Amino acid sequence: MSKVIKVLKLQDGIGRKGARRSRALVAGGAGFLGSHLCERLLADGYEVLALDNFHTGKRYNLNAILGNPAFRCIEHDIVDALPEDIPVDEIYNLACPASPPHYQADPIHTFKTSVLGSLNLLELARRHSAKIFQASTSEVYGDPLVHPQPESYLGNVNTHGPRSCYDEGKRSAETLFFDYSRTFGIDIRVARIFNTYGRRMQPDDGRVVSNFIVQALRGEDLTVYGSGMQTRSFCYVDDLIEGFIRLMRAPTPPPHPVNLGNPAEFTVMDLARLVVDYTNSRSRIVHRPLPIDDPRQRRPDISFARQYLDWEPTIDLSQGLARTVEYFDALLYGHRPVREAAVS
Ligand code: NAD
Ligand code: UDP
Secondary structure, eight states: OOEEEEOOOOGGGBOTTSOBOOEEEEETTTSHHHHHHHHHHHHTTOEEEEEEOOSSOOGGGGTTTTTOTTEEEEEOOTTSOOSSOOOOSEEEEOOSOOSHHHHHHSHHHHHHHHHHHHHHHHHHHHHHTOEEEEEEEGGGGBSOSSSSBOTTOOOBOOSSSTTHHHHHHHHHHHHHHHHHHHHHOOOEEEEEEOOEEOTTOOTTOOSHHHHHHHHHHHTOOEEEETTSOOEEEOEEHHHHHHHHHHHHHSSSOOSSOEEESOOOEEEHHHHHHHHHHHHTOOOOEEEEOOOTTOOSOOOBOOHHHHHHHOOOOOOOHHHHHHHHHHHHHHHHHOSSOOGGGOOO
16 A cells, blocks of 8 residues: 655646646655665756665655655555556666665565566556666676676576576566567666665665674674675765766667776775774674675676776765765764764
8 A cells, every 4th residue: 555755746847937847756766776766867857756665765854855845755665556646757766775685585576576577667667758767777787707797797696596586586677678679669677786885774784884883883793694704896976977967968778787886806805904993992703603605706897987988986985985974974883973873
């Protein structure tokens, strides 16, 4: 059952000067990336409707924009038929739990979210001739045998392990997006997002950057899974959102999904040491079992994004960590005022 968190008169998209503002729907708009995207679209003059089932998203992520007359949010699960016909110009599908413990908690629902949810949004795009964006993932490369990963690499994914609900769900969604484009001619933009972190991750999100920072700030042991020699490439959220916008606004749709991520590669152990240093923490680094099918290495080849979107990350890991540590410090201890810290 859908619930409107905030209703407002959208004036049918008519802005003050009479020109119609573009209308964007952001599925997963109350999540980490989704809330940043909603803010960016509002700042760019859009009317924004967020749909979210609040599985991992939080109402307080929207604190800064709930008062904006061009914003509304409906509690809705995209697996179910959309609550109303929504006239829309652009659709962004970010709805899906992204952290392994969250997407593995109800794997069948995770898979349905990627497949049935994408179908519902693609049908909406078809009805309104809207441009539609899909948040795909570097997980489509699985445990990659090619390094770094270009978009042309077809991946090495286990079809039946505990990560498969997410990896195969996202792969299936890519298939649906490209089949809708070929069949109905709709304008699709598919981003393959590599590990992204930053302000507004949840303290209990479970992904590595937020886990390490929260553990370090609390003086708890940092839990490195396995040897810590596996690698990831960490992108700060602001860089990624800029990549989304450039991808969506590129004059023509790219012929394939586009890697978006920061190509600087770190071992998990490097990250743990960096976080301990930044937080000046006395936490110890301890080892825990490596999860099944945990990819051993990951780094995006972003040559295509550089050339097609004139995009590359500008915020390095030390700058991004500093901002993220500041955020969690405020959230957990109120040391510095941040708007998002009002957890309700
Ligand atoms: P997140 O968990 O913070 O956000 C996901 C949002 O989707 C949450 O608000 C959640 O409540 C909502 N949601 C989940 N299932 C839903 C459903 N069935 N119906 C409606 N809403 C639903 O995670 P995030 O990091 O912000 O990820 C956003 C998107 O980007 C996801 O699709 C994820 O797969 C993709 N992605 C993220 C990363 C990353 O590193 N952050 C990497 C690759 C892909
Ligand atoms: N990881 C870790 N400790 C944690 C959480 C994660 O060592 O507390 C590891 C995890 O095993 C993986 C890497 O960090 O090798 C990135 O994990 P995350 O869940 O952030 O993203 P993903 O595995 O989906 O890339």
